[in-house]
Amino acid sequence: MNARLERKLRLLAIVVAASVIGAVVYSLAQGFTTATGIAVGISYGLLISVAMTGISQFVLDGPLREWLGGLSFTANLMVRSTIYAAIIVPILFFQVGNIIAGVPPDPSHQTFWIDITYAVVFLILANLVIGITNIIGPRAFLNFVTGRYHSPVEENRFVLFVDIAGSTGLAERLGGVGIHRFLDRTFRILTLSVVDYRGEVLDYVGDEIIVTWPERGGAVDCRPLRCFVAMRDELSRAAGQFEREFGSMPRIRGSLHFGPVIVGEIGDVKRAIVFNGDVMNTAARLEELSRNVDGGFLASRAAMDRFASVPPFAVHDLGRLPIRGRADGIDVIGIAA
Structure with missing residues (x-):
């Protein structure tokens, strides 16, 4: 497999796995302990992470790579976050995860703002990790985290x-x-x-x-x-x-x-x-x-x-x-x- 594609797919898999785990934890924290409730959380985790990371790897780090590379770290972070927000908000507002999991949407949107807050915090953290990784290099970042060369x-x-x-x-x-x-x-x-x-x-x-x-x-x-x-x-x-x-x-x-x-x-x-x-x-x-x-x-x-x-x-x-x-x-x- 092409090394560039393999690298993108590996990152996609890591982000998707982390997002699914985070979605399950969030669902349990919100009191959705049934199999259906957890399935809804997993649906949202998959939807958001695949869409967000797919656009990041194959668009932002593809055709837009050179343009984004010319921006400062903060400007790059803001552009990415804006694009990701444009993905997350419609998914949560129209309750796409509920529809995929076969659960009727909640017309009151009772947890919408809590869901948005959680997604935004996760988004900012993910962007910071990606940004830091791009600065020091993915392998160096992993080696620091694991303490391989401490x-x-x-x-x-x-x-x-x-x-x-x-x-x-x-x-x-x-x-x-x-x-x-x-x-x-x-x-x-x-x-x-x-x-x-x-x-x-x-x-x-x-x-x-x-x-x-x-x-x-x-x-x-x-x-x-x-x-x-x-x-x-x-x-x-x-x-x-x-x-x-x-x-x-x-x-x-x-x-x-x-x-x-x-x-x-x-x-x-x-x-x-x-x-x-x-x-x-x-x-x-x-x-x-x-x-x-x-x-x-x-x-x-x-x-x-x-x-x-x-x-x-x-x-x-x-x-x-x-x-x-x-x-x-x-x-x-x-x-x-």
């Missing part, structure tokens, strides 16, 4: 560094605001490929994006390599748009390394999950070397040896290259330009 652990990881070439010169020509918009647009396009190949954005550092994969997930179908090539393809498809808006098309170079990293939460006022270790340093130094090779990409032999299959495109062995911080150098592989 104590540091060692994991084998693929680490991909992707750098936007020529950004210094572009910054001089476009100015501060212009280069920020350029980088933002570029990173938004690059992360589409990260989702497609099931990677995790670790960080944005200046004009670089750092992506990681656990050993098992990254080894499948050479995902880190395919991700980098897909990034270039996505940027090529958007070349016309970049030329019209910025007068220049982004070019990327990158590096890939594999090995043990220490992953753990760090900080107090601003808590973060960070990766430390020689793998991170080596990947960054490989990216520096990639600026001087054809194809603009270097992968360590350690990373290439962990793949479960042969890369689906031509690669060439560049032998052992000297690298800062390692007296014996490092064996590297390049890809065609």
